[in-house]
Amino acid sequence: MSEFISHECGIALVRLKKPLAYYQEKYGTPLWGFNQLFLLMEKQHNRGQDGAGVACVKFDVPAGDPYMFRERNVETNPLDKIFQALLTRYNQLVADGAVHPEFTETAKQKFDFCGELYLGHLRYGTSGGYNLSSCHPFFRRSSWPTRNLMLAGNFNLTNTAELNDSLIAIGQHPIFATDTQAILERIGFCLDDEHEMLYRELRSQGLPGDEISRRINAELDPARVLRTAAANWDGGYAIAGLVGNGDAFVARDPSGIRPCHWFENDEVVAFASERAPLCTVFDLEAAQVSEVEPGCAVVMKKSGAVQVERITAELPKTQCTFERIYFSRGNDADIYRERKALGAGLADRILSSIGGDLENSVFSFIPNTAEVAYFGLMSELRFRRRAEVKQTLLDAAKAGTISEALVDDLILNNWPRGEKLITKDVKLRTFISQEKSRNNLASLVYDITYGVVQPKDHLVCVDDSIVRGTTLRRSILRILKRLNPKKIIIASTAPQIRYPDCYGIDMSEIGKFVAFEAAITLLKERGQAAVIEEVYRLCREELKSPGKIPVNHVKKIYEPFTADEISARITQLVSPPANGWKGEIEIIFQSIENLHRALPNHSGDWYFTGNYPTPGGFRVVNQAFVNYFEKAEGRSY
Incomplete structure (x- = not known):
């Protein structure tokens, strides 16, 4: 196209399936997942230069320690700036002796982006302006891990106003910014409902607080949350979300308008907007990479279970020709x-x-x-x-x-x-x-x-x-x-x-x-x-x-x-x-x-x-x- 048109964004998600020590031993770094995320995003840099953002969730962090992290940038070459700044920070920790890479727990404790679950986003701005607040991932915070949500996507919804009205109708006070904010609040509301349903049920059984928390983490059903949240969405979307308890999901619109691909082996589950970056970064044949099926979500539980779940009714497949x-x-x-x-x-x-x-x-x-x-x-x-x-x-x-x-x-x-x-x-x-x-x-x-x-x-x-x-x-x-x-x-x-x-x-x-x-x-x-x-x-x-x-x-x-x-x-x-x-x-x-x-x-x-x-x-x-x-x-x- 000889003229500039802002268009689809790019997403990437990397979910490690082994302990961090495994990647240190095999690949020589506990940041293997972090590095793979950067490569997936770099191979999709054509999909957005208006901003970039990355997120990380750490598993099994002691109470009181942070476990979800986010960095965003809207300057020129935002992706390079994010990763250079983070790696400079990591290398300084190593140089100071605060981190010993061969002891992966020190890296996980001291470096924010040494974890098991990563999310990345490349943005082309079609709404919401070009400031940092419009840059993905969006973050909805809570002191309960299962109510923390980070969200990034490649999408536009046609009925954002109606979605905001529905939030007002249930008593919320949404900020009329972007369709991303509307989706974040809608999923967040349904996530809260799921959490409350489980909490009341488990509490009625007389379980102690730590057991209730453990059971909620294990029994939370992201697919059920998405089915409720996505019931009235109209548009094209490929959305990736991280929950604070270590669960994650990637969902695609029922018409398959926006693209999304993924693969899984015994080391990693990875997603990208395009197939070729997955092939290049993980040395795969094209046949090893699958499309996320339209109207479905790939749900990854913190336990390691990965399932494909239908969240919306099927529609005729109309993938974008552009x-x-x-x-x-x-x-x-x-x-x-x-x-x-x-x-x-x-x-x-x-x-x-x-x-x-x-x-x-x-x-x-x-x-x-x-x-x-x-x-x-x-x-x-x-x-x-x-x-x-x-x-x-x-x-x-x-x-x-x-x-x-x-x-x-x-x-x-x-x-x-x-x-x-x-x-x-x-x-x-x-x-x-x-x-x-x-x-x-x-x-x-x-x-x-x-x-x-x-x-x-x-x-x-x-x-x-x-x-x-x-x-x-x-x-x-x-x-x-x-x-x-x-x-x-x-x-x-x-x-x-x-x-x-x-x-x-x-x-x-x-x-x-x-x-x-x-x-x-x-x-x-x-x-x-x-x-x-x-x-x-x-x-x-x-x-x-x-x-x-x-x-x-x-x-x-x-x-x-x-x-x-x-x-x-x-x-x-x-x-x-x-x-x-x-x-x-x-x-x-x-x-x-x-x-x-x-x-x-x-x-x-x-x-x-x-x-x-x-x-x-x-x-x-x-x-x-x-x-x-x-x-x-x-x-x-």
Whole structure:
């Protein structure tokens, strides 16, 4: 994606299954779990740079000693700062003689982050601001271990207001900050209920206080807590929680919108938002890593028991397609294949656009996440060219007209040519306030390779997706024109983004989408502006009195036009002034059909189709249109 979009966060959890002395003996450090947490987070640093946080729970700590710890940072490179500070602290303890690593109990006693259970979070801020108080893990404290809760997640809920209202209805005083706070308080309330239920039952049996505490720790049921807490959640989520008694859980939304993976062996149970980091950090094959099943929680008791429990009813699986197109790192084997297939899916449209003239075409990509799709496109084009060459040779051999000149022509000519043309040079920061000056500086973020493209050439650049079109308008197309090609073609591996997201990506303001802008301008130009007012009226009615089957009324904005008509208008909208250049620009988008072929296991395509997996999504899209029509800025949920 050539333009910046805040999106999904990353989570990591490491639960050790052996005594700390085991890891000291085998791996040479009692901080093996701590180190593995850092590696899991570092391998997912693409998922968030707005903040980072880590937490640790120590088992079997004497009464009176702390047992839960948390560090958070929202500065530049927050993950590095957290781990450097903590390791510096540890190394100083070793240097002072306060900690002797071979005696693991000294490390556990003296160093806060030498424990058995770890949680990490990488944050992209979509709500709640960018201060430390909005940074995960969130912490709900109590003097009872079973009522202490730390929570981190990759999620957005669409009904945070309703959740806060439900907390008020039961007598709480929630702080209206983020959906994380609402979830923390909801789970915390249910955790309190669970604790109280067990306490009353055990106390009625006349058990002494220490025995009651031991039994509550053992009998607490995190799955039952989550079933109650999650009953009314609407959204996409992967949530990890640590309880002060040593229990832990990781839960996933019933539609499987947000990703989460895990594995278990005799040493550790570990979780991450993406599969590849687990494979790399723990030296695993892909088949050894499982998805957390949608609507389920993996519950880890302090005793070491690990169970998968269903906490919400099953819904159709609609995993997020943007994870595969752009957000997740491409070193996962399946994602790599899927991105190549997305690139290959563009071949027909591109060949049509260049008139089949591979000889006079140069192919490139807009860095860096479109590179794998670019490889897929080039593979497909070469495959097709090889098939053409083979058929021509067979026909010539059959006719007896094969010649050295023909072979030379087939081998040397009309093959797809790839070049590295665009480089993202540096992110410029400026205090300049004038819009024109800022735009001029933005055009210098990307640099190009001169002397490769000729005036007769088509220049084809693969991009992951086009959301707002601002980077194309202000930067990329302006600099590509300097190469003076015959035609510039921008090919998006994603279809047109028409509808807002409310499940994790910061894309809720529909008026900022270039596809929406294109449809609105076409309606006005063709005398169909009444459709805009009709959709506004329908959206208002739907929000006021939603039907049993939710309706996305915004689809009516696009219905009068073909995808090609909207693409053509997008091309007009993002094309900068010619300024003497006489070439042509065309924007090409992936088809929905090719998207589904490339991502057969990920059907979450609401950004493109408007088909939301939960009622909250329909409410958000209708509210987003109302906000647009009323010129109200901000999120629509």
